[in-house]
Amino acid sequence: MEKIMPNRLDRGFYQHQEELEEKALQVLRSGWYILGNEVSEFEKEFATYIGAKYCVGLASGLDALWIAFRALKIGEGDEVIVQGNTYIASVMGITLNGATPVFVEPDEYFNIDASKIEEKITDRTKAVLVVHLYGQASNMKPIVDICKKHDLKLVEDCAQSHGATFDGKTTGTFGDIACFSFYPSKNLGAFGDGGAIVTDDENLAEFIKIFRNYGSQKRYYNMLVGANSRLDEIQAGFLRVKLKYLDDMTKEKREFSQRYLNELRNDKIELPRIREKATHIWHQFVIKTPYRDELMDYLNDRNIGTIIHYPIPPHLSEAYSYLNVKKGDLPITEEYANSVLSIPLYNGMTKEEQDYVIDAINAF
Numbered sequence: 001m002e003k004i005m006p007n008r009l010d011r012g013f014y015q016h017q018e019e020l021e022e023k024a025l026q027v028l029r030s031g032w033y034i035l036g037n038e039v040s041e042f043e044k045e046f047a048t049y050i051g052a053k054y055c056v057g058l059a060s061g062l063d064a065l066w067i068a069f070r071a072l073k074i075g076e077g078d079e080v081i082v083q084g085n086t087y088i089a090s091v092m093g094i095t096l097n098g099a100t101p102v103f104v105e106p107d108e109y110f111n112i113d114a115s116k117i118e119e120k121i122t123d124r125t126k127a128v129l130v131v132h133l134y135g136q137a138s139n140m141k142p143i144v145d146i147c148k149k150h151d152l153k154l155v156e157d158c159a160q161s162h163g164a165t166f167d168g169k170t171t172g173t174f175g176d177i178a179c180f181s182f183y184p185s186k187n188l189g190a191f192g193d194g195g196a197i198v199t200d201d202e203n204l205a206e207f208i209k210i211f212r213n214y215g216s217q218k219r220y221y222n223m224l225v226g227a228n229s230r231l232d233e234i235q236a237g238f239l240r241v242k243l244k245y246l247d248d249m250t251k252e253k254r255e256f257s258q259r260y261l262n263e264l265r266n267d268k269i270e271l272p273r274i275r276e277k278a279t280h281i282w283h284q285f286v287i288k289t290p291y292r293d294e295l296m297d298y299l300n301d302r303n304i305g306t307i308i309h310y311p312i313p314p315h316l317s318e319a320y321s322y323l324n325v326k327k328g329d330l331p332i333t334e335e336y337a338n339s340v341l342s343i344p345l346y347n348g349m350t351k352e353e354q355d356y357v358i359d360a361i362n363a364f
Contacts, residue, residue: 003303004344004353007185011348012249016241020191023237030233035213038236043196045243046180049163050172052198054205057231058212061159061181064195065093067229068177069127071197071207072153074099078126080155083112084313084333086131090157091314093179094129103315103325105332109275110286110340111138117146127153132161132171134309135187135283139275140166140174147175155179159195160283162188163250167277172198182231182239187253187281188246190235249347250281256349257282263358269295284309284342287361292339295364299343302360307342 013020027038039057047055058064074080076098082090084103094101102120107113110133117128128147130138147154154175158164161171162180172178182194199205210217215226231239242249257280261271270288274280286309289295296306313333315325327334344357 006305006307008346019241027234027237033233036233038233042236051170053200055198056208058195059229060193061195062089063229064179066096069097074126079124080127082129084330088314114139114142129155131157135281137164137166137278164281165279194235253282285345288339313337
């Protein structure tokens with residue numbers, strides 16, 4: 001059998017090849033490539049899908065994060081509470097504005113442990129950044145309550161949770177502002193970089209629209225020092241095509257994941273759990289094992305690729321050594337970094353491929 005990749009992006013393309021190719025030609029022939037009809041239509045359609053009033057398309061998920069904190073006026077001297085086991089971009093969104101991340105341990109669902117947030121609040125705390133990691137919605141009710149009680153902004157990092165819900169409400173609609181990535185591997189992935197912010201606050205949406213375009217509302221009239229961070233027309237067009245099929249693509253990944261949950265049987269691995277009231281869109285299927293490196297080598301020898309999300313937690317990265325958070329300060333985060341492994345999961349995966357992965361892991 002040819003190598004089974006942890007993720008195969010071409011399969012998702014072939015599922016909708018004709019429409020995507022037609023859309024590419026349509027945009028190319030339109031003669032309008034930046035901030036045109038495709039972007040404005042995608043913004044409306046994605047806001048409707050998420051259940052938010054406004055969506056602003058941006059160049060990447062990281063841009064969505066740092067621009068969100070900029071729009072909320074969070075910066076130098078401010079603290080933002082965030083989980084320790086996230087992708088480093090979540091933390092960069094905070095620090096690119098000069099604010100300080102304050103790390104909280106995750107719960108057994110890989111998301112922020114809501115019961116550990118309050119003890120980290122100081123008079124400098126301005127916001128909580130919730131990351132819906134791997135596609136599962138976080139435990140939102142207590143987090144919303146804490147933010148209301150302490151008058152904190154609530155920012156959601158939904159880079160991996162397009163369409164996931166908690167208690168029937170979609171991720172991205174709980175806080176003041178939510179950030180999305182459309183990196184190609186995401187459940188709603190573009191064919192290049194892309195991102196967006198959604199919010200119900202008209203003033204925030206307006207500020208971000210101006211900020212993303214050099215701080216200009218009208219060409220050559222600059223109201224503020226902004227950025228160049230625009231979702232481009234061709235990516236917006238591709239995203240519009242894929243958005244129509246997002247529920248179907250999510251359903252397919254849920255079926256694959258249910259097979260893993262039902263059929264993976266090995267006492268050396270721990271399967272992911274789903275929180276009551278939360279839904280999971282399975283951006284990744286993440287197992288845990290104390291024998292992670294051995295399992296990776298074993299699977300690699302059998303032509304099965306895997307990925308670690310993520311091997312180095314942000315607080316132990318060289319980039320954040322200045323924060324002086326030491327090894328051992330976040331033991332759960334560190335234990336996850338040493339034991340998590342993402343196994344193959346992608347749209348268009350065949351039954352034979354999944355059978356092969358299941359049999360190999362069960363035999364380990």
